Amino acid sequence: MKIGIVLYPTYGGSGVVATELGKALAAKGHQIHFITYSQPVRLGSFRENIFYHEVSLTDYPLFDFQPYETQLASKMVDVVNHEKLDILHVHYAIPHASAAFMAQQILKAQGITIPFVTTLHGTDITLVGKDPSFEPVITFCINHSDAVTTVSESLKEDTYAHFQVTRDIQVIPNFVVEDAEDEHYTVYMRQKYASDGERILCHISNFRPVKRVDDVLRIFAKVNAVLPSKLILVGDGPDRYHCERLCRELNLCDEVIFLGKVRDTSHVLEMADVFLLPSETESFGLAALEAMAVGVPVISSNTGGIPEVNIHGFSGYLSNVGDIDDMAKNAIELLKPENHAVFKKQAKLRSEEFSLARILPLYEELYRTLVK
Numbered sequence: 001m002k003i004g005i006v007l008y009p010t011y012g013g014s015g016v017v018a019t020e021l022g023k024a025l026a027a028k029g030h031q032i033h034f035i036t037y038s039q040p041v042r043l044g045s046f047r048e049n050i051f052y053h054e055v056s057l058t059d060y061p062l063f064d065f066q067p068y069e070t071q072l073a074s075k076m077v078d079v080v081n082h083e084k085l086d087i088l089h090v091h092y093a094i095p096h097a098s099a100a101f102m103a104q105q106i107l108k109a110q111g112i113t114i115p116f117v118t119t120l121h122g123t124d125i126t127l128v129g130k131d132p133s134f135e136p137v138i139t140f141c142i143n144h145s146d147a148v149t150t151v152s153e154s155l156k157e158d159t160y161a162h163f164q165v166t167r168d169i170q171v172i173p174n175f176v177v178e179d180a181e182d183e184h185y186t187v188y189m190r191q192k193y194a195s196d197g198e199r200i201l202c203h204i205s206n207f208r209p210v211k212r213v214d215d216v217l218r219i220f221a222k223v224n225a226v227l228p229s230k231l232i233l234v235g236d237g238p239d240r241y242h243c244e245r246l247c248r249e250l251n252l253c254d255e256v257i258f259l260g261k262v263r264d265t266s267h268v269l270e271m272a273d274v275f276l277l278p279s280e281t282e283s284f285g286l287a288a289l290e291a292m293a294v295g296v297p298v299i300s301s302n303t304g305g306i307p308e309v310n311i312h313g314f315s316g317y318l319s320n321v322g323d324i325d326d327m328a329k330n331a332i333e334l335l336k337p338e339n340h341a342v343f344k345k346q347a348k349l350r351s352e353e354f355s356l357a358r359i360l361p362l363y364e365e366l367y368r369t370l371v372k
Contacts, residue, residue, distance in 0.1 A: 001367055002030070002031045003367065004076065004080065004087070004088040005088075006090040007019065007096075008092055010041060013287075014124075015040060015091070016286065017091070018119075019042040020175070020356075021175075021360075023044075025363075027049075028364075031049050032049055033053055034050070034053065035055065035075055037054065039054075051083070053075060053078075053079050055072050055075045070102075073103045073106070076099065077103045077107055080103070080112065086114070086371050087370055088100050088104075088116040089119065090116060093124040097118045097141035097142065101140075104116055116146055117146065117147045118145040118149075119148075120159060121283065122304075125283075135162075135163065142165050142167070146370050148165075148167060148169045149366070151171075152308050153305070154308065155283040155284070156169050170366065173284070173354055173359060174289060175354050175355065175356045175359035186270045198228045199227050199228070199273045200229065200230050200274075201219075201220055201232070201273065201331070202274070202275050202276070203216045203275070203276045203277070204233075204275075205234075205237070206236070207235050207237030207240045208237050209238075212278045212301075212322070213233070213243050214239070214242065214243060214246055216231070216276045217247060218250075218324045219327045220276070221252060223328050223332055227332060229255065230255055231255060232271070233259065234268055243258075270294045270296075273340065274298075274334060275288060275296045275297070276299050277300040278300065278319075278324070278327060279321075280301075280303065281303045281304045282303060282304045285300065288306065289351055291347070292350055294348075295345070295347055295348040296347060297315055297346070298317075298347065299319075299334065300318055301318065302320060316343065316347065317331075
């Protein structure tokens with residue numbers, strides 16, 4: 001099949017999943033056309049069956065804000081026409097679903113029929129989508145998509161709760177793409193960040209308030225008081241300055257490493273002993289799954305879709321949002337040598353439920369059904 005994938009090309013979960021999905025489909029012989037405003041950060045080097053179409057923005061003095069949705073729809077029409085696409089798959093509702101609907105109607109007037117799939121990833125429903133100014137458009141576009149998927153049962157329930165959705169929604173979970181681990185490289189890098197006997201805790205996010213990164217620091221402070229440890233923070237965002245200041249207040253600057261944005265986080269996760277995810281809400285918790293895939297157990301909140309990924313007492317532990325005392329206690333318990341070895345194996349085992357080999361056929365079957 002010839003598949004157009006519309007996505008945000010950034011470090012966020014929706015862009016990562018969409019890019020990895022396209023790469024996996026291309027590896028199976030499908031022709032993949034990425035349509036967005038810059039090259040996706042996880043796309044990597046030249047690959048067979050992958051094409052990139054950039055949405056160029058017009059620098060016209062009339063506009064205070066560029067009409068990206070209109071230009072995106074025009075680009076979709078152009079790519080479908082000239083590349084003879086079979087289907088469009090748009091990730092994140094705003095504004096991709098509305099642009100896809102517009103493109104579909106334009107193509108219909110030209111005698112071309114093309115279905116489109118909308119995948120909802122989280123904040124397009126739970127945060128941005130709750131804004132009343134977006135609600136009518138989001139509701140309309142969900143109801144007029146040829147198929148709608150969400151990444152978790154929790155997000156599916158939220159979608160039905162917040163919008164007047166009258167169509168079926170299929171849950172297709174996020175997946176993890178495993179890289180071959182270089183054990184010697186991991187040991188070498190770990191020695192750069194922690195001395196023998198020190199534990200490494202890790203957190204990866206966009207440093208927004210919903211991620212509660214200050215809780216990460218407070219949890220670490222409690223763990224470090226009992227077990228000599230280092231904390232590695234990956235990512236950047238509006239709360240980073242606050243976290244750096246809190247780090248100084250807690251006198252942890254020698255134990256906390258801010259790495260900033262990292263394109264491939266797997267090598268960082270391979271060094272870690274525990275992954276911390278105390279978020280206010282998560283529609284899935286992709287970072288937690290990526291940690292589990294390299295054998296890193298997870299200490300997390302029990303909100304949103306996280307309990308569908310992290311199993312309490314098996315792949316890690318769950319606590320109520322904001323309960324840093326319980327999270328710290330669980331982390332200390334998990335880090336006991338006799339417990340840690342067991343949880344590492346179980347975290348890895350749990351991640352295999354979300355392997356690419358299990359998830360990819362679900363998307364392929366959905367595409368085939370719509371194309372028929």
